[in-house]
Amino acid sequence: xxxxxxxxxxxxxxxxxxxxxxxxxxxxxxxxxxxxxxxxxxxxxxxxxxxxxxxxxxxxxxxxxxxxxxxxxxxxxxxxxxxxxxxxxxxxxxxxxxxxxxxxxxxxxxxxxxxxxxxxxxxxxxxxxxxxxxxxxxxxxxxxxxxxxxxxxxxxxxxxxxxxxxxxxxxxxxxxxxxxxxxxxxxxxxxxxxxxxxxxxxxxxxxxxxxxxxxxxxxxxxxxxxxxxxxxxxxxxxxxxxxxxxxxxxxxxxxxxxxxxxxxxxxxxxxxxxxxxxxxxxxxxxxxxxxxxxxxxxxxxxxxxxxxxxxxxxxxxxxxxxxxxxxxxxxxxxxxxxxxxxxxxxxxxxxxxxxxxxxxxxxxxxxxxxxxxxxxxxxxxxxx
Ligand code: SF4
Numbered sequence: 001x002x003x004x005x006x007x008x009x010x011x012x013x014x015x016x017x018x019x020x021x022x023x024x025x026x027x028x029x030x031x032x033x034x035x036x037x038x039x040x041x042x043x044x045x046x047x048x049x050x051x052x053x054x055x056x057x058x059x060x061x062x063x064x065x066x067x068x069x070x071x072x073x074x075x076x077x078x079x080x081x082x083x084x085x086x087x088x089x090x091x092x093x094x095x096x097x098x099x100x101x102x103x104x105x106x107x108x109x110x111x112x113x114x115x116x117x118x119x120x121x122x123x124x125x126x127x128x129x130x131x132x133x134x135x136x137x138x139x140x141x142x143x144x145x146x147x148x149x150x151x152x153x154x155x156x157x158x159x160x161x162x163x164x165x166x167x168x169x170x171x172x173x174x175x176x177x178x179x180x181x182x183x184x185x186x187x188x189x190x191x192x193x194x195x196x197x198x199x200x201x202x203x204x205x206x207x208x209x210x211x212x213x214x215x216x217x218x219x220x221x222x223x224x225x226x227x228x229x230x231x232x233x234x235x236x237x238x239x240x241x242x243x244x245x246x247x248x249x250x251x252x253x254x255x256x257x258x259x260x261x262x263x264x265x266x267x268x269x270x271x272x273x274x275x276x277x278x279x280x281x282x283x284x285x286x287x288x289x290x291x292x293x294x295x296x297x298x299x300x301x302x303x304x305x306x307x308x309x310x311x312x313x314x315x316x317x318x319x320x321x322x323x324x325x326x327x328x329x330x331x332x333x334x335x336x337x338x339x340x341x342x343x344x345x346x347x348x349x350x351x352x353x354x355x356x357x358x359x360x361x362x363x364x365x366x367x368x369x370x371x372x373x374x375x376x377x378x379x380x381x382x383x384x
Contacts, residue, residue, distance in 0.1 A: 007061025007092070009257045010085060012043065013268035014070040015286060018105065021138040022208075025200035027270045027284055028068035038290045039268075040077040044084040046267050046282070049296045051088030060089045062254035063097045069125075071101035075109060082117040091118070096253040098123055098162075103141035103149040111156035121252075122153050123162040123193075129180040133169050136212065138204075143183065150187060160250060162191035167224045169197050170205075171213030174220075174227050181228070185235040190250035194228050195243050196221055222371055242321050242370060259318045261311070277306045308335065309382050312342060316380040320373070325364025339363070346379045 016036055017028040031039075051057075063085060070078065078099065085091065098121040099114055114122075128134055129143045141149075153161060163184050167177055184192065199206045199215065209215070216224065229239055237245035241259060244252065257264060266273040269289050272281040280303040283289060292299055306314070312335060319326035331339045340347065347363065350356040355369035355376050369376050 007095075007253075007257065007262065008058055009062045009064065009254050009262060009264035010060055010089065011254075011264055011266045011271050012063070012065045012070075012081060012085075013266065013271040013282075014065060014067040014073060015039075015269050016072050017067065017069045018072060018102075018140050019138065020204075022204040023137060023197055023200070023206075025203050026068065029286075031286075033074045035286070035290070036073055036077060039286070040073070040080055042290045042292055043081055043268055045292065045294065046296055046299060047081070047084045047088055049294050050265065050267070057088070057090045060085075060091050061095050062257055063091065063095065064254040065099040065119075067100055069102045069105055070099050071105040071110060075113065078110075078119070079113050079117040082119070086118075096121055096160075098252070098254060100125060101149065101153075102139075103146035105140075106149050106152065108152060108156065111153055111158070115157055120158070121160040121162070122158050123164065123191075124150060124153075124189075125164045126180075126184065127164060127166040128169060128172075128176075129183040130172075130176050133172060133176070136171070137166075137169065147187070150189075160191070161189045162193060162252065163187075163189045165192060165194045167194055167196050167228065168216045168221045170209075170215050172216060172224075174224055177224055178227060178231060181231050181235075185232070185237075191244070191246040191252060192232060192237055193244050194232075196225075225371075238323075240323050242323075242373065256322075259322050261315055261318055277311060279304045279306060311335070313380060313382060316343075317377050320363075320365055320377060320380075323364065325359075325362045327361050328363060329361045342382070343380060350376055350379060 013027070015027045015029065016031045016039075019030055020028070063082075065078065065081075082097075091097070097119045099119050100123045102125045124146065126143075126146045127137060127139060129146075131142045134142060150161065150163075165180055165184065197215070199209065205212065232239070232245045236247060238248060239245050240251050241255070244255065246252070261274070263275055264273060265275065266282060269282055269286055270284045272279065280300045282299050283301055289299065315331065315334065316326065328339045347356065350369070351358070354366055355372065357364060357366050365373060365376060
């Protein structure tokens with residue numbers, strides 16, 4: 001059922017944070033309010049001039065403010081951006097509109113602003129309920145700060161909240177991760193995302209790894225993954241994607257749009273778009289973005305026209321991340337051919353190894369397949 005979500009999405013990137021976390025390689029940095037306000041104007045200009053060309057009043061089923069930390073924007077900025085989005089696109093009445101917020105960066109006034117401009121989902125970047133782990137990662141908040149922001153959001157009327165949690169933090173063990181889950185599930189958020197920390201080249205953590213406690217190895221990481229899945233299942237959170245868990249009906253529609261290869265428009269520095277078979281991203285330079293004029297074509301780089309081969313591979317990689325896998329009928333509908341005519345051997349061999357399974361018209365990873373999903377997915381890279 002989730003395979004058929006085919007609305008269009010909008011992603012808005014806010015590249016500002018209070019301070020840089022030691023593991024972070026996202027496009028984000030601290031900035032003053034004057035820069036943030038100039039960025040808001042540039043965003044509105046991009047939205048207006050994109051829509052003014054050919055995207056005017058397209059139906060939108062999800063909007064996602066990501067970052068960075070969107071909640072560090074000065075009062076009124078997010079509402080102005082949402083105003084432009086509504087003016088130039090047709091936001092459907094039941095659209096999911098999410099904003100990523102970090103604990104300690106929201107207050108009642110901001111939360112009311114978000115509610116009033118139609119934002120109906122908050123994603124909190126908690127990462128850990130262990131204050132020592134938070135401090136080590138360079139996060140600005142404590143667990144108590146998170147509880148305060150979360151409670152404020154509930155009071156402001158948000159009934160759809162995600163909490164991001166991180167596993168494989170240096171020095172973390174199953175017990176400390178479980179402790180985080182115990183605390184978070186007691187607050188009953190609708191959605192929980194759990195991603196393993198990845199040591200990205202060029203980050204402070206990667207360059208100074210010897211100064212930190214050992215990072216859990218692959219075996220420990222897998223054990224943490226299985227504990228996560230079992231613990232969250234007992235608390236009523238279904239795993240619907242490799243790293244995402246939710247109460248029934250609270251799956252993130254915006255992320256499902258990505259995994260289903262729906263179309264989306266990206267606004268703001270580095271934001272990616274997928275429109276038809278074209279993928280492109282916005283320039284990364286904040287200075288150039290703010291100085292941009294009405295010619296949006298100058299804002300784009302990495303413009304790529306996807307071949308059928310690219311599209312088929314993406315359909316497989318992204319679709320297999322979902323627990324329901326890919327629908328072979330959907331494959332035929334999109335590409336005009338049977339999946340077996342492209343992947344007969346790959347499917348048969350992975351089924352024989354116990355890594356894939358057929359369920360009705362769906363093809364999905366088994367539990368064993370999830371443990372080695374990168375290997376399984378590499379089998380779906382087409383050589384011709
Ligand atoms: S809050 Fe998120 S985006 Fe900002 S520096 Fe930390 S990890 Fe990076």
